[in-house]
Amino acid sequence: MEIDFLIIGQGLAGTALGYRLEQLGQKIVIFDLPGSNNSSRVAAGLYNPVTGRKMVKSWIAEYLFPEIEPFYQELEQITGREFLTKKKIYRPFLSIEEQNEWMGHSSDPKISMFIDQIFTKSQYPELRDPYGGVLLQMSGWLNINEYLDGMADYFGDRLHAREFNENLLEKTSGGWRYENFHSKNLIFCNGLGALKSRFFSYLPFAPVKGEILEVAQDFDPDFIVNRGVFRVQLSKGIYRVGSTYTWHDLETGPSETAKKEILGKLLEVVHVPVESVKSHKIGIRPATKDRKPFLGKHPIKDSVYMFNGFGAKGVSLIPYFSKMMAQYLVKSHPILPEVDIARYFKYI
Incomplete structure (x- = not known):
């Protein structure tokens, strides 16, 4: 089967990005081992524009928060x-x-x-x-549990509830072959599972x-x-x-x-x-060293991407950044420098 994007992980990140890509006309498949997205399922699900002991406005809240309710309400529909x-x-x-x-x-x-x-x-x-x-x-x-379960039903047979084995990946001239799928692109949305990946183990998760x-x-x-x-x-x-x-x-x-x-x-x-x-x-x-998420393309490997590292604020961050990432992947729109994984290329 020919697809545009093979997404690894159906937690908060993979679910939102998969939906955004489909809305842009892309053909996707998601692999998610049941129980592997535990950090999403145990999260409180709170979205709060003012946080911390000093009661400060959340980072770029003026851009993030107008996106939150319309996005999740659309998925409720x-x-x-x-x-x-x-x-x-x-x-x-x-x-x-x-x-x-x-x-x-x-x-x-x-x-x-x-x-x-x-x-x-x-x-x-x-x-x-x-x-x-x-x-x-x-x-x-x-x-979050109701949300992920509802979206799993929505994705239907585009969601494969089994482990993704990176060792079975084969590089081709036009992308990547995995089992009976040939995908133009890979996107890792699998939380701390990315630390075990040969592509992204260098990233400073915290x-x-x-x-x-x-x-x-x-x-x-x-x-x-x-x-x-x-x-x-x-x-x-x-x-x-x-x-x-x-x-x-x-x-x-x-x-x-x-x-x-x-x-x-x-x-x-x-x-x-x-x-x-x-x-x-x-x-x-899956928090990161600088408390900013990881978005972007692998510096060396062709058509391998990361959408990850949202930590405790995934519910707040992902509606905005999933739109940004989908526009980047499909229309080559730029990524905010503060979240682009290019900021860590020197560690490879």
């Missing part, structure tokens, strides 16, 4: 499933200085576009928000282990709480809470230390007892 929840995020202030800083942010158009409302007094007795807080918009969360909990807890406001931890409602009285970040002990499972850390931070901001912990999961995120 084609799959007939619901997996996107638009929800405001409430970030409590813990000092008058924070309050004043955010009053100043409201005059900055690159930040004010994400501000729904600023409060100068506590909004709920259940929350630790003595100086009020900021309610952010253009935010919410993606049910894997990050994250742990999240699902807990039973009262207090059901109509927003996501985010201060030290995020708290996302899954159903009545059930919340996903996280996350930890560690660059060590990547091979170990869920830790009691992380569980205590998450629960401690949760109870610092939401003063309501946790009735029970329903689940405790880990994921190893």
